Structures are given as structure tokens and as C-alpha cells.
Amino acid sequence: MKKIFFVCLICAAVSLTGCSINSSLNRIANLSVAKNAVQNYYESGEYDRECAKIIDEAIEHISKIKIDPKSAVVFDIDETALSNYQYTKSIGFGYIPKLWDEWMHEGRAPAIKETKRFYDYLISKNIHVIFLTGRDESVREATRENLIEQGYAKFDTLIMCSKNELQLPSAQFKTTKRNELVARGYEIIACIGDQAGDLAGGNTGYKIKLPDYLYLLD
Numbered sequence: 589m590k591k592i593f594f595v596c597l598i599c600a601a602v603s604l605t606g607c608s609i610n611s612s613l614n615r616i617a618n619l620s621v622a623k624n625a626v627q628n629y630y631e632s633g634e635y636d637r638e639c640a641k642i643i644d645e646a647i648e649h650i651s652k653i654k655i656d657p658k659s660a661v662v663f664d665i666d667e668t669a670l671s672n673y674q675y676t677k678s679i680g681f682g683y684i685p686k687l688w689d690e691w692m693h694e695g696r697a698p699a700i701k702e703t704k705r706f707y708d709y710l711i712s713k714n715i716h717v718i719f720l721t722g723r724d725e726s727v728r729e730a731t732r733e734n735l736i737e738q739g740y741a742k743f744d745t746l747i748m749c750s751k752n753e754l755q756l757p758s759a760q761f762k763t764t765k766r767n768e769l770v771a772r773g774y775e776i777i778a779c780i781g782d783q784a785g786d787l788a789g790g791n792t793g794y795k796i797k798l799p800d801y802l803y804l805l806d
């Protein structure tokens with residue numbers, strides 16, 4: 589579940605520079621060009637604008653539905669609640685497991701501001717917030733403190749991967765956990781994430797997909 593595919597960067601650059609996938613078969617983007625395109629996307633404000641539009645639509649949707657005492661929204665963490673952009677950039681947009689583990693333990697990832705806006709809206713409506721992440725239990729305390737320091741202070745639970753769940757596909761792991769939440773009485777009205785696996789399977793409610801040009805998870 590933790591494997592991160594750097595080839596995503598190439599795809600991102602192809603997408604961001606407007607090239608078609610077909611043309612890329614014979615002309616793969618230069619790695620420096622790919623990195624520059626991704627950096628420009630995140631630092632030009634385009635990422636924030638895309639997120640703002642997605643969150644505006646999500647808030648509009650939720651404002652129109654009936655909220656019950658057990659209504660809940662499930663949040664992914666990395667590249668959803670918290671941003672690892674600056675860290676990823678600092679190591680040249682790669683993925684080094686040891687450094688990634690150290691970064692999570694530092695607990696310094698900043699909130700993604702549009703996700704935080706969405707979170708604040710939900711809290712104001714007394715909607716339950718649940719964090720469901722592919723991070724493993726070894727970083728529970730650092731993750732919890734990171735979330736709280738970034739303003740995500742109120743949530744029902746933080747669900748993380750146990751050792752024997754780490755090899756499960758993300759979609760399977762998250763679907764199982766959502767089903768358990770529903771069995772506990774929650775009504776999941778929406779899920780927000782940056783990976784397809786965050787939003788696959790049942791019991792998702794309204795699906796909120798944020799952009800992610802840094803990596804793909806299996």
C-alpha cells in the first residue's frame with residue numbers, strides 16, 4: 589500500500605503540459621521538465637484553485653442533504669488533510685522509505701487549507717469527522733499530534749494500518765474499515781481523498797477527489 593510510483597510524475601507532466609498520452613508513447617517527458625511542471629502546478633496557485641472549486645462543490649452538496657446525529661465524513665490524511673509537498677520537493681520529488689518514515693515521525697506536515705476549510709464547515713454542522721489512513725500504527729502519536737497542531741483538533745477516531753494490513757490494497761483496507769464504521773452506527777455521507785483507493789468500494793457517500801501529482805498508490 590505504501591509503494592509510490594515515480595512514473596506518476598511523468599504522467600503528471602504530460603497532463604500538465606497538455607500532451608496527449610498517445611504522443612508520449614514515442615516522446616517521454618524529460619525528468620527535469622516533469623518536475624518543473626509539477627512544481628509550477630503546486631506553486632502557481634493552480635493546485636489551490638482546483639482544491640477550492642472541489643471543496644465549494646462538496647460544501648454545496650452537504651448543505652442540501654439531511655444530517656443525522658451519526659452522519660460522518662471520512663478523511664484520508666496524506667495529500668488530503670496534510671500536505672507533504674515541501675518535503676517531497678526537498679528530496680527531488682522522489683520516494684525514499686527511510687526518509688518518508690522520518691518525515692512522518694517529525695509531524696510537521698502543514699494542513700491543506702481547502703481541506704481545513706471543509707473540515708471547519710463540517711465541525712460547525714456537528715458532523716462527525718473520522719480519519720482513515722494507510723499510515724501504519726508506528727506513527728500514530730506523531731500523526732495525531734500533527735493533525736491537532738494543524739487545527740484538526742476534533743475527530744472521533746484515527747484509523748491506521750496494523751502490521752498485517754499493510755500489504756492490503758488501499759481500496760480493500762479502507763472499504764473494510766468503512767464497513768466497520770457503518771456497523772458501529774455511522775452514516776457516512778462523504779469521503780475525501782487524493783487517491784482512487786480512498787474512494788473505491790461501498791459506504792463512501794459523496795466522493796471528493798483532490799488532485800495529487802506527486803505520487804500514485806496501489
Ligand SMILES: [Mg+2]
Nearest residue numbers: 664666667782
Ligand atoms: Mg492520501
